[in-house]
Structure formats: C-alpha cells, structure tokens
Amino acid sequence: MDRLDEHRYLGDDVVDTNNFNENDYAVMVEFSRAVDGTPSVNEIYKREVTPEGKITRKARISVLGQLEFEEKYLDGKRHGTWYYWYSNGKIRFVPSYTNDQPDGVWWDFSPKGKILQKQIYHNGKLLEAWGVDSDGKWTKSVKNGMGNICDFGDSGEYAGFDEYIDGEMVRGVH
Numbered sequence: 001m002d003r004l005d006e007h008r009y010l011g012d013d014v015v016d017t018n019n020f021n022e023n024d025y026a027v028m029v030e031f032s033r034a035v036d037g038t039p040s041v042n043e044i045y046k047r048e049v050t051p052e053g054k055i056t057r058k059a060r061i062s063v064l065g066q067l068e069f070e071e072k073y074l075d076g077k078r079h080g081t082w083y084y085w086y087s088n089g090k091i092r093f094v095p096s097y098t099n100d101q102p103d104g105v106w107w108d109f110s111p112k113g114k115i116l117q118k119q120i121y122h123n124g125k126l127l128e129a130w131g132v133d134s135d136g137k138w139t140k141s142v143k144n145g146m147g148n149i150c151d152f153g154d155s156g157e158y159a160g161f162d163e164y165i166d167g168e169m170v171r172g173v174h
Contacts, residue, residue, distance in 0.1 A: 044063070045059070045060050046059045047059070054075060055076065056073050058073070062087070066087060068087075077097075078101075079098060081095075081104075082097070086155075090111055090113045091109050092108075092111075093106075093108055098123075101121075102124055103121050103123060103124070105121075106121065107119075108131075108150075108152055111155060112156075116156070117130065117131040117149065118130045124167075125166070125167025125168060126145060126167045127142075127145055128142055128143060129142035145164060145168075146166070148161045148163050159174055160172065
C-alpha cells in the first residue's frame, strides 16, 4: 500500500514527519516562532492525494478549528465546486471549475450571508454577472462577456473591480 507523508515545519525546516495510507488526508501544519522564540501553529492544511501523487482535495483549517477553504482537483487541475468561508463560519465565495477553467455559477456572499454577486462562466470566460450596487439594488454588471465585476475583501467590503471584454479580464483596479 502506498504511503503519504505528513510534514511539520518550523520556518522552512521539516521538524516532524508522519505517514498515512492513500485513503487518508496528508496533514501539513505550518509553524512559526513566537516573539519569545517558542514554536506556534499558523495554519493547518489537509490534502487528499492519489497513489500517483496527484492532489484531489485541499483544505485549510484555522488554529481555532474553523474550515477556511476547500478545493477539489481532477488529474491535478481545478475541478468541481470550491468553498471559502469567513472566520464567522458563513460562506464567503463559491467558485466552480471544469478542467482548470472557471465554469458554471460563482457566488460571493457578505459576512452576514447576503448574496453580493453572481457570475456565470463557460469554458473559462465570464458570460454574465449580477451584483448589488451602492443603493443595494441587484443589477446586471456583465452582459455577453462585457462589463465590470466587484472584488470583495476579507470582511466583505468593496475592494476594487475587474473589467471584462469578450469574457476575459483585461484590467483590475484594486
């Protein structure tokens, strides 16, 4: 049976290694040094890997045990629905991929769970997008691959926009 390695790091140095069989998660714990020089945990990453070494799923968990993101892969490429969460446990962002390309419906949410934006992609190109404008109204911001979509920061605040022409981003203002 193939084995996977778990590595614990202190800076760039591996300080501990454990093994898991191929049906288990490989767990990576990132360490740093606190001000007094003692090691402290920054983040915990989990990943599922095939016997051939290809990642099928990745996740990051905060030191408080909160799931921060979950990503899926097929043959080493982004594939399926991904999930990102705010620190309060509410869903933040839900993109989807097919064969490493944006595909399907993407959603952005506020920290309170309100939908901020909906985007529709096909074969890596943005087709349409709707979002909440400054007056709180739901409006179409991209039509037939042309227009702008908003970017949101870690707390759900407006953080700039991306301009699209023919479904491809041509400029980002952040």
